[in-house]
Amino acid sequence: MTTTQAKPSSTGTDKTGLTEMAWDPITRIVGSLGIYTKIDFSQERVAECHSTSSVFRGYSIFMKGKDPRDAHFITSRICGICGDNHATCSVYNQNMAYGVRPPHLGEWIINLGEAAEYMFDHNIFQENLVGVDYCERMIAETNPGVLELANRTESPHGGDHGYKTIGDIMRALNPFTGDFYREALQVSRYTREMFCLMEGRHVHPSTLYPGGVGTVATIQLFTDYYTRLMRYVEFMKRVVPMHDDLFDFMYEALPGYEEVGRRRVLLGCWGAFNDPDHCDFQYRTMTGWGRKMFVTPGIVVDGELVTNDLVDINLGIRILLGSSFYRDWEDQETFATHDPLGNPVDRRHPWNQHTIPAPQKRDFDDKYSWTMSPRWYDGTDHLALDTGGGPLARLWATALGGLVNIDEIKATGHSVQINLPRTVLKPEVSFEWKIPHDKQGRPLSNAIERNRARTYFQAYAAGCALHFIEKALAEVRGGNTKTWQKFVVPDEAISVGFTEAVRGVLSHHMVIRGGKIANYHPYPPTPWNGSVRDSFGTPGPYEDAVQNTPIFEESRNEDFKGIDIMRAVRSFDPCLPCGVHMYKGDGKPLHRMTSPSMLNTI
Template sequence: MSNRVVVDPITRIEGHLRVEVQMQGDRIQQAYSSGTSVRGLEIIMRGRDPRDAWAFVQRICGVCTLVHGMAAIRSVEDALKYDIPPNAQMIRNLMIGAQYVHDHVMHFYHLHALDWVDVVSALSADPAATSELAQTVSPSWPKSSVGYFRDMKKKLQGFVEGGQLGIFANAYWGHPAYKLPPEANLMAVAHYLEALAWQRDFVKLHAVFGGKNPHPNFVVGGVPCPIDLNSDSAINAERLGIVQDVITSMKTFVDQVYVPDTLAIAGFYKDWFGRGEGLGNFLCFGDFPMKTMNDVDSFLFPRGAIIGKNLNDIQEVDFKDPEGIQEFASHSWYDYSGGKDQGLHPWDGETKLDYENRGGPAAPYKQLNVDDGYSWLKSPRWHGQSMEVGPLARVLLLYARGHEQTQELVNYTLRTMDAPVEALFSTLGRTAARTLETKIVADAMQGWMDQLMTNIKSGDTKTFNEIQWDPSSWPSEARGVGIHEAPRGGLSHWIVIKNGLIDNYQAVVPSTWNAGPRDSKGVPGAYEAALEDNHQLYDPEQPVEILRTIHSFDPCLACAVHVTDPDGKELVQVKAL
């Protein structure tokens, strides 16, 4: 097992991820992805009131905020057959849409861009040339004067002369893999800092409709915010005006900064359209309904699966099929009562922590035992296939289904990059897809807002359907699945309710699909497969190439793993009053 490169932890992500790659010369031969903290939230959910599930599972992650609450609410509504009013659907769409735009912009500038942007190189930039570049890239963006970039360069110089780079510390500055000229680097650093300030306003939308951010409030049967234009304690005209301002601000930044920056930076890294392809299998759950969650045809993001990059054959996805989605634990630190090599549908899923076979944490000097279990993530499969979820899957589905805006955006991007459609199946294609879908969602948000306002003006202010709150009226057993396309990919919460309480709860999250280990047949997960596609490391001590591909997925391991102590003992109890 010689010539193994270990990156632990992978930084600029949410959670704890270890990646090991087996080298053959200077190329990656095999890759192994390991979630290094243990999941346990499913165990916590047992025996609880299903109507409270959203409040617990939303704490899976502090970055994904509302997405787990949304999936939990939908799982209960699916199990108990509760509908929600049209206004509630539009409000949920707006809240999810705001999460998308915020999450993708933050990921690009603050988590991923530093894989491509050499911050220290910006110190040699000419502010006048930077201003000219910025006005060429985005003529409408006002912050592009020579004086502005001169001040930005001076601020960056202060970091360096002070002996600390602060938020830009501990990176591989000067690595020969960086190709941007100094002026492009300075422009990108400026937009990095602008995005930090811009993102403060986005949370207002969640606060208006959900009371707070992170972790806004939800309710089974609709949304918890009444609409009364003349009330100070409800959604009134002033608060709707705040929401409209947020939507406008989001759309402006995406159109005038995020999209142009992506295209400008990608132009210097076209070789990355030729690596990081991975599985070639893509799964999209579908989301953003204009009607109900059962009316799949009304979704903005379609539901379907692509196998072997075949965009001409979109396969149907049935979440109630017991042979469809299954989770395997062959190379995970879990055990199943019927054996680790069997696949379990989430409704029958088990969360049995296999501490004895873990053998302690893998220190930097101790390689993972990849022949056995090597991750606290399971290996989800769709009809036995390892699948990639996320922005690339969604954009490919939209493109294949003939969505006009998507086809225009994708084709324009490919023409600009002088790249074929096959370039989408790559590290850079994954990053570009995230940018393009951000524009699609930002544009759609105005339509959802317009529909909400139309409903209100017609006299429809209902945001909640009265439901039967007495659990004795529920069926003795009910099963539901909450489907949600989270920013990082397909998310599903699976609930089994017996005698009014949660009997089983399983969350199959995007980073479980993408970051999971090999299955019983040795088939890798999406991270592993992508790293095994045409990756050459210039310097194993500074593996920026690994970071580029892993970050292209926007990992969120907090959603896939949760912490206990090394002996598996409970660290804290939280009493819900």
């Protein structure tokens, strides 16, 4: 893992006068994401973008024939970053297949583990990975005029976070030397400890099973979690106003910056944090218990909530191939013609998917990536939903749903209110995330608002955790210490698990025949966000967000870093492991470059 910035390679100018530039790899976590662009420097705008993934994992292939009870242990290895999200989703999936309902305490423990994961992962990505894009050293290299202004601009909420000017905030984000950068690393340590208290280890939980957890629930266990949680709550009371100051300044310093990474509002959220008072994991009742989640599922189109029904969400999922390195499965076996409610299941649904790799040379006019193209069919169009990096979709769907109403979190129909209690050094604080709009009143999904939502959702997760821990303690004090319920694996079953990985929507779809896995397809946020042009020619969210992004960077030629492009892509919290077979053609490197600057190496 690195905090540094890749320098683009340039293959020259094409016939239209556009400059071809590529960042491959770009992500600061896993080096399998490539962004290939054509830039019109005369108009200071990106004209074209293709997103590529160079990895093929094949989990859906080797899961076949496995014992379903091993599914969560295997699928957690999909990712070394959010493996616990996969394990959790797989357990939800298995609970449905086995018809098992875990004890309430087991579910509260899982919720506490997932809340800690959101707090850990969002913190380290926001401060130690994305934050570098807005640090003093990066701004000095790409927009020195902005840094001069930042040094003269007082922070509106300086009294809350302790940084007098915006320039001070930027210096605090400098990798390895900035005080806030270093503090965030310590925060990521104790939030990971919080997760391990609940589920044994991070990132592949050892006490998480279908039917509940193997965690031994004691007052001491929850006290150890609670003490760390309150430290985090106090931390967030500084972080939210600090990031608001920084992001608001970017809009002010660079008029028009709201267009960077902007795309049509097409957001998907599958919901998170089940309420054990309502969730029985049955497909037939999924509409009801899905709406009782503490993060409301929903699909938001042009700022409006289309549905928050998990049955509708499930049936609308389509897997399109288009520009990806796979052969079609039209001539293959169909696993499910109808869901448990009798609704017809489409041939393109994950229950019926076959993964048939077709490696070949990358061709941007044909096939160019290992990432498929998940879409959501609304009855008319196959929508290229994105997750807004996870938090933007979660907060937006929850706000519009207006269903969450606990002391710490309230969804109002147009915003989300987050109430954090008094801590050692700070009084009770309330934050309100409001659905973002531009100056013309249009709903806004762009790079800055994805990043801002990530900050607010950290506070949201902390608020939820406060609620969950009180519920868990009440169970223990009442003598309800059972955390696991036995089950029997059926010979035949069809099931689905829905939750939110850190970066957004996560679903696991399974078909059991003869007591073994006949078909299994995990769909994390990466194939949704990083998808490629589908069979209808629709670009994926990364591609769509970068195309037409304006260029505000002052540096040009060899010094050009493409920071605005990087901010657009990284606002989605890219993480490609979910996407290893490598295909090497007969080509040769066009250009090899090593950069002298620490910020330009990876």
